Amino acid sequence: MPAHPAPTLEDVAARAGVSRATASRVVNGDPRVREAARVAVNAAVTELSYRPNRAARRLVTRAADSIAVVVPESDERVFSDPFFSGTLRGVTRALGSLPMQVVLVMGNPDDGDHRMERYLRGGHTDGAIVVSHHQNDNLWRVLAETQLPSVFLGRPYAAEARAPYVDVDNAAGAALAARHLIERGCRRVGTVTGPLDMSAGQDRLRGWQETLEAAGLETDLVEHGDFTAAGGAEATQRLLERCPDLDGLFAASDQMAVAAIGELGVAGRRVPDDVAVVGYDDSAAATMSRPALTTVVNPISEMASRAVDLLLRVMDGEVVEPAILPTGLVVRESA
Amino acid sequence: MPAHPAPTLEDVAARAGVSRATASRVVNGDPRVREAARVAVNAAVTELSYRPNRAARRLVTRAADSIAVVVPESDERVFSDPFFSGTLRGVTRALGSLPMQVVLVMGNPDDGDHRMERYLRGGHTDGAIVVSHHQNDNLWRVLAETQLPSVFLGRPYAAEARAPYVDVDNAAGAALAARHLIERGCRRVGTVTGPLDMSAGQDRLRGWQETLEAAGLETDLVEHGDFTAAGGAEATQRLLERCPDLDGLFAASDQMAVAAIGELGVAGRRVPDDVAVVGYDDSAAATMSRPALTTVVNPISEMASRAVDLLLRVMDGEVVEPAILPTGLVVRESA
DNA sequence: CTGAAAGCGCTAACAA
DNA sequence: TTGTTAGCGCTTTCAG
Numbered sequence: 001m002p003a004h005p006a007p008t009l010e011d012v013a014a015r016a017g018v019s020r021a022t023a024s025r026v027v028n029g030d031p032r033v034r035e036a037a038r039v040a041v042n043a044a045v046t047e048l049s050y051r052p053n054r055a056a057r058r059l060v061t062r063a064a065d066s067i068a069v070v071v072p073e074s075d076e077r078v079f080s081d082p083f084f085s086g087t088l089r090g091v092t093r094a095l096g097s098l099p100m101q102v103v104l105v106m107g108n109p110d111d112g113d114h115r116m117e118r119y120l121r122g123g124h125t126d127g128a129i130v131v132s133h134h135q136n137d138n139l140w141r142v143l144a145e146t147q148l149p150s151v152f153l154g155r156p157y158a159a160e161a162r163a164p165y166v167d168v169d170n171a172a173g174a175a176l177a178a179r180h181l182i183e184r185g186c187r188r189v190g191t192v193t194g195p196l197d198m199s200a201g202q203d204r205l206r207g208w209q210e211t212l213e214a215a216g217l218e219t220d221l222v223e224h225g226d227f228t229a230a231g232g233a234e235a236t237q238r239l240l241e242r243c244p245d246l247d248g249l250f251a252a253s254d255q256m257a258v259a260a261i262g263e264l265g266v267a268g269r270r271v272p273d274d275v276a277v278v279g280y281d282d283s284a285a286a287t288m289s290r291p292a293l294t295t296v297v298n299p300i301s302e303m304a305s306r307a308v309d310l311l312l313r314v315m316d317g318e319v320v321e322p323a324i325l326p327t328g329l330v331v332r333e334s335a
Numbered sequence: 336m337p338a339h340p341a342p343t344l345e346d347v348a349a350r351a352g353v354s355r356a357t358a359s360r361v362v363n364g365d366p367r368v369r370e371a372a373r374v375a376v377n378a379a380v381t382e383l384s385y386r387p388n389r390a391a392r393r394l395v396t397r398a399a400d401s402i403a404v405v406v407p408e409s410d411e412r413v414f415s416d417p418f419f420s421g422t423l424r425g426v427t428r429a430l431g432s433l434p435m436q437v438v439l440v441m442g443n444p445d446d447g448d449h450r451m452e453r454y455l456r457g458g459h460t461d462g463a464i465v466v467s468h469h470q471n472d473n474l475w476r477v478l479a480e481t482q483l484p485s486v487f488l489g490r491p492y493a494a495e496a497r498a499p500y501v502d503v504d505n506a507a508g509a510a511l512a513a514r515h516l517i518e519r520g521c522r523r524v525g526t527v528t529g530p531l532d533m534s535a536g537q538d539r540l541r542g543w544q545e546t547l548e549a550a551g552l553e554t555d556l557v558e559h560g561d562f563t564a565a566g567g568a569e570a571t572q573r574l575l576e577r578c579p580d581l582d583g584l585f586a587a588s589d590q591m592a593v594a595a596i597g598e599l600g601v602a603g604r605r606v607p608d609d610v611a612v613v614g615y616d617d618s619a620a621a622t623m624s625r626p627a628l629t630t631v632v633n634p635i636s637e638m639a640s641r642a643v644d645l646l647l648r649v650m651d652g653e654v655v656e657p658a659i660l661p662t663g664l665v666v667r668e669s670a
Numbered sequence: 671c672t673g674a675a676a677g678c679g680c681t682a683a684c685a686a
Numbered sequence: 687t688t689g690t691t692a693g694c695g696c697t698t699t700c701a702g
Contacts, residue, residue, distance in 0.1 A: 008695055019673045024697060032671060049482060054459070056695035058390035059678045065459075066401075066436065075424050076619075085414035101401065101438050101459055124389070124400075124436055147384055343679055354689045359681060367687060391679035394694045 007048040015044040027052060064126035064315055066101035067091075067308075072116065072130075072137045075106045081227065081255065082283045083300060087131055087153060090304025117142050127315045129153055129307050135197035149314040153307045155199045155322070164314060166306040166323040170200050173296040173327040174207030177250045177278040180294065180329055182215050184276055186248025190221030192235040192260060194252035201227075204252045204280060221246065225256050232256025236263040246275055248335070254279040258289045261334065276335035291333035299325050342383040350379040362387060399461035399650055401436035402426075402643075407451065407465075407472045410441045416562065416590065417618045418635060422466055422488060425639025452477050462650045464488055464642050470532035484649040488642045490534045490657070499649060501641040501658040505535050508631040508662040509542030512585045512613040515629065515664055517550050519611055521583025525556030527570040527595060529587035536562075539587045539615060556581065560591050567591025571598040581610055583670070589614040593624045596669065611670035626668035634660050 013023040018037050025033050026041035033041075044050070058065060069091055071078050078084045092102055103125055107116040120128065120142050128150040130139055140161030143150045152165035181189050191208045194201030205222065212219045221243055223235035232251055236259065239246060249264075251257035257279030261271050269275045271291055279286060279295035286293035306323050313320050348358040353372050360368050361376035368376075379385070393400060404426055406413050413419045427437055438460055442451040455463065455477050463485040465474055475496030478485045487500035516524050526543045529536030540557065547554045556578055558570035567586055571594065574581060584599075586592035592614030596606050604610045606626055614621060614630035621628035641658050648655050 009697095010695080020696080021674080021698080022672060025672090028697080034671060037672085051481075053394070053695050055390045055393035056678090057697075059388070059394055059680085059695080060697045062678080066438075075420050079414050079417065079420035079423075082414065085410050088414075089410050101436070103401075103436050104439050146386070344681095345679080355679090356681080356689060356691095357687085360688090363681085369687060372688085388679050391694090392681075394679080394696090395681045397694080 006053070007050045009050070009052070011048055012041060012044045012050050015048065016040040064100065066103055066125045067095075067127040067129065067311060068103045068105045068120070068125040070105045070116065070120070070128050070130045070139065071132050072108065072134060072139060073106065073132050074108050077228070078104075078106050082285065083227075083253075083281065083298075084131065086283070086300035087304050090301035091129060091308055093301065094305035094308035120148060121146050127311050129304075129311055130156075133157060133198065134195065149311060151307050151310045151314060151320075153303055157197065157199050157202075164310050164320045164322055166303050166310060166325065167199075168298060168303070168325045168327045170203035170327075171207035171210070173280065173298070173329075174204040174250065174252070175211045176207075176327070176329040177280065177296050178208045178211035180331070181248040181250060181276055181278060181335060182211070182217070184248070184272075184335060186276055187217065188221065188243055188246050189217060189248035189250065190223065190239045190243065190246050192223050192225040192232055192239065192249065192251045192256050194225060194227050194256075196224065201252060208250050225252065227253040227255060229255045229259040232259035233263045236260040237267075240264075240267050240269075249275055249277045250280075251277065252280050254281040254283045254285045254289075254293060254295055257293055257295065257334070258285050261289060261291070261293075272333065272335050278329075278335045282330050286330070286332070289334070294332045294335040295330055297328045297330055299327070341388070342385045344385070344387070346383055347376060347379045347385045350383060351375040399435065401438055401460045402430075402462040402464065402646060403438045403440045403455070403460040405440045405451065405455070405463050405465045405474065406467050407443065407469060407474060408441060408467050409443050412563070413439075413441050417620065418562075418588075418616065418633075419466065421618070421635035422639050425636035426464060426643055428636065429640035429643035455483060456481050462646050464639075464646055465491075468492060468533065469530065484646060486642050486645045486649060486655075488638055490538075492532065492534050492537075499645050499655045499657055501638050501645060501660065502534075503633060503638070503660045503662045505538035505662075506542035506545070508615065508633070508664075509539040509585065509587070510546045511542075511662070511664040512615065512631050513543045513546035515666070516583035516585060516611055516613060516670060517546070517552070519583070519607075519670060521611055522552065523556065523578055523581050524552060524583035524585065525558065525574045525578065525581050527558050527560040527567050527574070527584065527586040527591050529560060529562050529591075531559065536587060543585050560587065562588040562590060564590045564594040567594035568598045571595040572602075575599075575602050575604075584610055584612045585615075586612065587615050589616040589618045589620045589624075589628060589630055592628055592630065592669070593620050596624060596626070596628075607668065607670050613664075613670045617665050621665070621667070624669070629667045629670040630665055632663045632665055634662070 009020050009023050013020045023041050026038050130152045133156055135157045140156050140158055152163055155165050155167045193205045209219045223239045225231040225235040251260050257277055264271055264275055271277050279293045282295045282297040286295045310320050344355050344358050348355045358376050361373050465487045470492045475491050475493055487498055490500050490502045528540045544554045558574045560566040560570040586595050592612055599606055599610055606612050614628045616633045617630045621630045645655050
């Protein structure tokens with residue numbers, strides 16, 4: 001076995017004929033070093049293929065170096081919903097060139113396996129962004145207890161969770177969708193909701209409901225979905241059974257909206273002529289769908305950058321306020 | 336600003352009235368401590384909400400604590416192909432309760448952005464598992480230069496890459512598929528390949544080719560795909576144009592096979608009656624597809640555990656041999 | 671511009 | 687069973 005102990009800064013310094021301090025300066029790009037010394041050190045570094053020991057460096061600089069993106073969902077969900085890839089991408093981008101690792105922590109805390117909680121309590125990361133928080137996942141409690149700097153992407157469900165968050169006004173977004181449907185002339189407007197143990201699911205339902213009520217329409221056409229295509233398809237079927245003369249539909253995610261359009265097609269309804277459909281997210285699927293989806297904008301990557309921004313500040317010990325981002329409606333073909 | 340400096344083991348020890356060493360023992364679960372001391376220390380830990388400093392611990396134990404799963408693909412790809420979620424899940428499982436972080440490093444090295452290389456060279460992780468390595472991604476070179484312990488999941492394309500890997504015999508798998516098609520009576524057998532800048536793509540093509548040749552059949556019906564559904568659909572269309580009497584099809588991934596079945600349906604062909612289709616991966620999509628997919632088993636999660644196993648040993652300084660896992664064919668409805 | 675020296679917080683012999 | 691004592695490899699004053 002290569003009993004080669006990894007070369008240390010000491011070795012580099014020796015080889016370059018300078019002190020450890022000077023070697024350190026060169027390695028870290030400190031300008032106050034003579035050219036000759038710099039060259040010598042750099043040469044030694046490559047010859048020895050020296051790599052600084054992160055732990056040692058970190059111990060003294062006290063620099064943070066990893067944040068967790070926490071997603072209390074099965075890895076299956078995580079990898080099939082574009083929402084998560086968008087978030088992860090946004091986080092990565094926002095971190096830019098900061099030398100910080102992003103650790104993706106997935107897992108369903110419901111099914112007895114407490115790996116996520118253990119991980120978070122283990123102090124393996126310097127901060128956390130919680131992405132798809134549900135009513136019962138207790139994440140806010142764990143986070144509060146460990147005092148791990150953290151921010152929620154999406155308002156936490158529990159009011160006790162006094163953690164900073166970034167969100168959009170989901171109710172307002174849903175209201176936009178409902179209003180568009182009503183103004184289009186729809187009178188039997190249904191909705192396929194998101195998970196109701198998430199604030200986004202609740203808020204979107206509420207926005208739809210209040211808008212319909214204000215217009216004097218019935219709000220009984222509610223079917224529960226879970227943001228996934230499969231869930232959306234089933235919910236649409238149920239809606240169609242209950243109300244064959246449905247003429248407008250608000251789905252709380254694009255994935256569900258696309259599935260709904262498929263289901264509607266199977267049932268012989270034309271979109272938007274027979275049933276107008278509005279989705280939520282303005283994901284890639286919205287433009288690729290036939291007909292293209294009218295949908296509410298969910299600024300995922302902005303939310304991700306804001307979350308990173310907040311988190312960095314929390315890690316700095318700052319006290320920050322929640323951020324609410326604006327939303328809007330994109331009108332395409334489906335409504 | 337909570338100018339609170341984080342409590343150290345020293346503080347805990349003081350509060351518990353023991354020495355730092357004893358406190359350390361308690362924190363690390365060393366059994367050789369008196370019950371009273373243990374209780375006192377634990378109390379102090381919670382009161383002070385003490386969390387060990389990882390950097391300090393690591394500095395002395397020299398224990399590794401994070402490995403990268405490197406995927407030179409766009410995040411879009413990564414999040415839409417079940418192969419990657421399977422791999423990631425397998426890696427996570429195999430790591431079990433080892434206190435090691437898994438860092439997902441994605442990115443397309445082709446498009447000028449060298450973040451991945453920088454990251455790898457930055458020494459941010461203690462090892463790497465490279466998942467979807469392409470001919471030109473130069474990963475093996477970077478890895479060799481940095482001497483970062485690493486293993487490839489899938490044989491590296493470049494012969495110069497003398498890194499350990501785990502793989503299945505992709506050619507044998509493809510041969511299984513081709514033979515099944517031939518024995519079924521197919522005479523005009525086409526294939527939709529994977530990316531040909533990956534060893535898996537190449538090997539599967541070769542296995543198909545050799546088997547057809549051995550049976551005295553034509554091997555001209557080759558269309559290039561890229562493992563994705565969209566790529567598979569397009570390739571199938573081209574195949575159908577070139578050869579309307581196609582009666583057998585081997586697709587190098589389940590995603591492409593499912594897309595092919597869809598495309599075949601659009602073109603008025605019945606599966607398997609008019610065209611028999613065999614996929615590759617035995618992913619979840621294979622059982623959900625209508626008709627259910629006959630497909631070659633790709634033991635993703637076993638490969639992932641083996642990769643972890645090898646990597647751990649490489650990180651220990653051991654020299655390891657590549658591992659080749661067995662494969663097989665699962666016959667369902669599509670062929 | 672450079673070097674000497676002082677730790678960062680922790681674990682692991684070694685003694686007691 | 688416990689405490690004492692050395693560092694782990696690095697950065698950073700502080701003198702020179």
